[in-house]
Amino acid sequence: MNETTTDLQTRVQRALIDNSRTKEYGVEVLDNNGVIVLRGIVPSREASTAVETVARAVDGVVSVINETDVIVHD
Secondary structure: OOHHHHHHHHHHHHHHHHOOOOOOOOOEEEEEOOEEEEEEEEOOHHHHHHHHHHHHOOOOOOEEEEEEEEOOOO
């Protein structure tokens, strides 16, 4: 992994943490040359969409693969 990849991954993670809609989800972020993969468990389809939207907005992101799982707790 090169420095640019690490930097982009860090910036996406920071964007998710800094966003009030996504900060509590703890989604894992992986980067492969600008292709961001999001993994983790979120409580709703809206939350899944929110983490993807925030990740896509980060400068340098080419595309996003959203592998989050929606698990609703009763």
